[in-house]
Amino acid sequence: MKKPIIAPSVLSADFSNFAAAAAVIDASGAEWVHLDVMDGKFVPNLTFGPKMVTDLRPKSAGIFDVHLMAYEPDRLAEQFARAGADYITFHAEAAVHSHRLLADIHKLGKKAGISIVPSTPVSYIEPLLPFLDLVLVMAVDPGFGGQELIPECLEKVKNLVRLREQQKLAFLISVDGGINESTARGVREAGVDVLVTGAAFFNAPDKAALVGRLKG
Ligand code: DX5
Ligand code: ZN
Numbered sequence: 001m002k003k004p005i006i007a008p009s010v011l012s013a014d015f016s017n018f019a020a021a022a023a024v025i026d027a028s029g030a031e032w033v034h035l036d037v038m039d040g041k042f043v044p045n046l047t048f049g050p051k052m053v054t055d056l057r058p059k060s061a062g063i064f065d066v067h068l069m070a071y072e073p074d075r076l077a078e079q080f081a082r083a084g085a086d087y088i089t090f091h092a093e094a095a096v097h098s099h100r101l102l103a104d105i106h107k108l109g110k111k112a113g114i115s116i117v118p119s120t121p122v123s124y125i126e127p128l129l130p131f132l133d134l135v136l137v138m139a140v141d142p143g144f145g146g147q148e149l150i151p152e153c154l155e156k157v158k159n160l161v162r163l164r165e166q167q168k169l170a171f172l173i174s175v176d177g178g179i180n181e182s183t184a185r186g187v188r189e190a191g192v193d194v195l196v197t198g199a200a201f202f203n204a205p206d207k208a209a210l211v212g213r214l215k216g
Pocket of ligand 1: 009011012034036067140141142143144145146147176177178179196197198199200
């Protein structure tokens with residue numbers, strides 16, 4: 001089985017010191033930095049805007065994986081592209097003109113992703129699959145770190161693996177929410193490419209050891 005990329009989420013870091021969080025992530029062997037942008041409307045929480053990402057960019061060697069949990073994501077994509085995002089992922093439930101936004105993100109020279117909440121079926125985004133670099137499957141209702149993974153979401157990962165093969169596509173499949181040492185195995189077996197980890201990562205005393213165990 002291929003080892004997944006690990007994407008620690010700074011949502012569980014000390015918000016007064018993101019630079020320290022970036023250093024800890026780099027040192028752990030995790031390849032990506034997951035940046036959860038929340039607008040206080042699409043989800044009942046607020047985090048940070050593009051300036052934080054601009055300021056953090058020179059402090060990290062990781063791939064910046066921006067997860068927009070916000071309505072009107074078309075108003076935000078360009079700012080996060082300029083801030084140094086590598087991947088820009090928005091929610092299918094928050095966007096109307098998704099083909100256009102995916103094309104705009106590509107025109108900005110960035111990888112484009114779509115995310116679905118646990119109650120949204122894969123069929124909802126099937127028409128978009130050929131235009132995607134990443135599908136981010138939420139395994140919890142987004143808004144907060146430290147929630148429990150909803151196991152039914154793993155069927156969606158298997159479904160996406162099948163569709164990707166049938167259609168000869170190459171998008172990555174990411175799972176976000178409730179990933180820890182006990183849940184990671186099932187998610188890996190479902191065929192995930194990227195594991196997002198917030199609470200488990202920042203609570204782990206030995207982060208490099210955790211990254212190794214999450215990779216399996
Ligand atoms: C949840 C965020 C996640 C979150 C995951 O709304 O999108 O990225 O940080 O955190 P854990 O791993 O703690 O569930
Ligand atoms: Zn996220």
